[in-house]
Amino acid sequence: MGTLAVEIRPLIEDELGIVERLLNFDWGNPQKHEKRLEMQERDELVYLIAWVEGQAVGHAVLEWAGKVHAALAYKIMNCPNIDDLFVHPEHWSKGVGSQLLDRAQNMVVRRGYRCVGIGVAVDNHRARTLYNRLGYSEVGVGEYVDRWQYTEKDGRQVWHQESCNYLVKSL
């Protein structure tokens, strides 16, 4: 596999349209990119986009406040969270996911944190293998249930839940 020329940078308003068009792979929640851009403007997160030849191919959300979940509260502190790491399937196994993680980790260090975390569904073996290879390990709370709300294509608000493990990396 050759190394792909990937550029990773925070989303800017001018690029919102292309990101909405090309990275529309989740459960029909087209507003998520715009919401993240607004949160980025309030400095709550950084919305990293991976670009290959002018095309948006992946994203990761770096949340400064860390993961908010009762099961994790007593185990992790001062540990920003990486959410919704995603790479377009056409570009899997080319190092894009690793580079998104690497960029997020560098930003975390630059802000003075010593730790970054990521939740992974218990059945997402490919992602877990990648995180383990990059030095993430289970924080020690076992399985927890993550719940979140999203908007269906028809506008309905729907709850989704998943059994996850939380992994952290010391930086």
Ligand SMILES: CC(C)(COP(=O)(O)OP(=O)(O)OC[C@H]1O[C@@H](n2cnc3c(N)ncnc32)[C@H](O)[C@@H]1OP(=O)(O)O)[C@@H](O)C(=O)NCCC(=O)NCCS
């Ligand atoms: C998980 C995910 C983000 C990984 O993205 P990716 O771009 O494929 O990740 P990478 O290419 O950096 O690393 C994955 C693989 O490439 C290999 N790899 C990475 N860079 C490489 C390089 N330069 N040369 C050779 N192999 C490389 C890794 O060893 C790993 O091996 P595998 O394909 O045999 O499993 C992607 O599969 C995805 O979007 N999945 C769906 C959403 C998801 O599950 N997100 C995670 C939520 S916790």
